[in-house]
Amino acid sequence: MPLAPARPQTFWSRHKRSLTPWLFLAPGLVMFLLYVLIPIVQSVWISFHDWDGLGEKVWIGIENYVELLDDDTFYVSLKNNVLWLLLYLLAIPGGLAVALFLNQTVFGIRLYKSLFFFPFVISQVVVGLMFTWFYAPDFGLFSALIEWLTGEQVAILADERFVTYGIIVAGLWPQTAYCMILYLTGLNNINPEQVEAARMDGAKGLKLLWHVILPQLAPASFIALVVTVIGSLRSFDLVSIMTAGGPYGSSQVLSYFMYEQALSEYGFRMGYGAAIAVVLFLIMMVFITVFIVRMLSQERNG
């Protein structure tokens, strides 16, 4: 058997197999580095400075963080973020309920589905404006209703007791629609044989839902949880449109507080804003880590 002539081994031909995946990954990695990782490092770096965005950066160490711990607005925002996080989760059972309700075949069901999905399609800004009018004292539908019921006017968005709840309700509307769509797709993949078998065994109603349907919806529930938690921490647009953090800062959340300090008309404290961003990032990191760990362990088991 004649030996094949030994071809000169180039670097490329020797490492083809190991390099190719990286080459395919490269565009994505560059983007990720440029637009995600480097800005994160920059934010952390800026958070140790006093900087107005124009002049020289002055290194002040952890002073921004010290000030943050002494800032009432920070605690108000933190408290509101927790409220958002907890109440926003209502979107998941809400979305499930709507999805179960819509998961039937009657005439025009597609139209109903799209109507329920509608709030997720329109911009958050529009949602915010609609709810602002809805709550508006004197001419809003909601305040008219409250006045009719109790004889007293309540300006939801001007009352520090109700303002955050008012905004969360506005946020729940599109978020419920989002969860609904996730569950509707999940319901399409339900194994009909299992449901049939369960019915034969006499399971129905809530029992059927809890023991047969929900376990099969677990992937949808997981995604719904992830997007809802992250969505609640990013709650910026509605706060900005509906109250701008007011009245007197009582509806602040971390993301809006950061924007206000760093970028708004009365702000331009880049260092302080960056410090808030870092704190928000750390809080998000906790959740993201939990999610990723769970996802990885599932992949390994699956």
Added chain:
Amino acid sequence: MRFLKSLAGLSLSAALLSSSAFAGEIILNSDQSDPAPRQAMEELIADFQAKHPDITVKWNNFDHEGYKSAIRNFLTADAPDVAAWYAGNRMEPFVKAGLFEDVSDVWEANGLNDELKSAAASMTIDGKKWGVPYTYYQWGIYYRKDIFAEQGITPPKTWDELLAACAKLKEAGISPFTIGTKALWPTGGWFDYLDLRVNGYEFHMDLTSGKVPYTDPRVKAVFEKWAELVEPGYFVENHAAIDWQDAIPHLVQGKAAMYLMGNFAVAAMKDGGLKEDQIGFLQFPQINPDLPMAEEAPTDTFHIPSGAKNKEDAKVFLAYLASPEAQSKMNKTLGQLPVNSKSETPEDPFLDAGFKMLSNAYALAQFYDRDAPAAMAKAGMEGFQEFMVKPDKVDDILARLDKVRERAYK
């Protein structure tokens, strides 16, 4: 690395392209997005070009709110030749960062030190002039003449008369004052006027430049006066939910009788259906009779960025902007007051009243959010809003404001 460099080169050349002005062309950035200011600006530019045919003006008109953040970008990255901004402390960050050009020579050469005297102090930082003012307007109490007549109230001149008028209106089921504090700044007008009347102009300037703590008993005294209106409920309810425009229907429908506002509100009141003879204007009443009356008159200005390409022609433009004929015509369209004392006085009755009031004023304050630096203004007006809802928390609010003061002015 090569890639990064070429990327940088690309963006640089793009920046150069967009700002390469021809000789004899000046680029002007401003925020006259409302109809009247826009028209005034168009006329100004047309008249200027007719007078100086060798110079053309390229005008970039920004949205009013967006301009406030855009200016920071374009002053550093791609400076125009002329930019609109505001007087007082509002321009200080740009002056201190070396982004505005010293235009004292324009003032000197055109006799502006004399003609624009009333605004000279608010255009001066470190003994130099940093821009040219072209318009201002008065603040004061606009009231429903017909309601006052019905209730037999004469326009109050002192604090006690004002309180008596408020009590009478309240008794008749009319809110004495309307206000919308959602955007915070309308509260600044109240604080400014109360401080100017209780403690005087010098104290107010010391306070807004950070020399006096907010925990000072004299500041507390201002809030005590304010509480005399807040506690009996002399302001409309739910004001924190509405903007300044939304407060006007209260006045139009006769649910409220007075509105402390800038003169720009008159146009909105007329749009709402009020006739000119239903609206009256009165100077904010006297509180401390020993103090000379200072007034609130925010001034709008034009500046030359230090990164401008065509400073020569930009200075010609500023000189024209400062001239009596330009200011007369512009302010007629704007419905505001010219700064140049040689300009024609306006025919509008409210402007005429404002003009008389401001010409006799002891001094002019710019407005809380222009006199105080941004961080302080924001916290301050938030505190004012909270006070107008919960007047008993005044001590907490003032302690908090002083914490912000210590940081904002260091």
